[in-house]
Amino acid sequence: MLRYVTTNPGKVREAESYLGDEVARLDFDYTEVQAADLAPIAAYGAREAYRHADEPVLVDDAGLFVDGFDGFPGPYSAFVEDTLGVGAVRRLVDRELDDPRAEFRCVLAYCDGAAFDASPDPVDRDDRVAAAAAGADRDAEETDPLPVKLFEGVVRGRIVEARGDGGFGYDPVFEYDGATFAEMDPEEKNGVSHRGRALERFGEWYAER
Template structure:
């Protein structure tokens, strides 16, 4: 049984579209560390979730990265939406550049307590710190291995359009359509999470 850590049942349904194995939702409030990148946040969460559930665990972390704002809000996207609001973040992006180019990124972190090779590109890069990072509960030699998969979708920030989706979907336009104007199936076909899930599913089928 693969446990997907989320409070969003829609993410679980999306994962089931990509995976042949059984996936169930796990509502678990893992520690979200402060970091400039998504990878160590997701890796820490996957380790905690595996320890909590005692079963293979999948955690995702995602964010909106605006080019002209040096990647802001990035890993702090949820906090920025809660405090500033989606529309104000959109105004900041459009004031900084026209067009306000941006990308959604998603990192999936998987942990089942067993060893495997370090994560594949593009997450792995030259170092493997995100895949082998320790937390304050463990020493380097005893760190639980975590496998990472990333998905990216490029677009631009526009005035809000559409009634669907959630978060920054109304202000993120991809190929002329905002995520909020897309159906769930259309969004899943191009989304950052869908691209990460596709990579994960291909690897997980051989696990």
């Protein structure tokens, strides 16, 4: 069984449409490290979750990257949503930018404790935490990092005034092809979203794992 590590049931529903009954939610509060990119955050979480569950795990990290703000809020999207609110981000874009273009990005990190064959998708092998915890006097095999396979999905759009009652997070203010994510039904959104695109790539690879 593959454990999707999240407290958000909406993410699990999106994952189920690609992975079916192969996936189940794991409610585990892993450490969200501070980083300028999504990949190391997701990889760290996947390693920590795998050590906790001792089962194959999938962790995602996603963010809204506004072009005119050099990608802000990016990896800090959840923090900005919790502290300032989605509406504040939309108003800031409206007030400060002539160009409201932005993109959603999602990185899925998979860890099952085993190595991966080479492929176009990146593998994160930098597990500084495990090495530091083991110490210099421990056997080298105990400091080997847990490899984490990464899959990315990106969707381009623009920031607009909030519309729609569906979705979660920044969905009401992110417009793609004339509709916000919050205006789309779950199936439609999942077919074009950043998470859906990452899940599709992961699902194709996982079927051969």
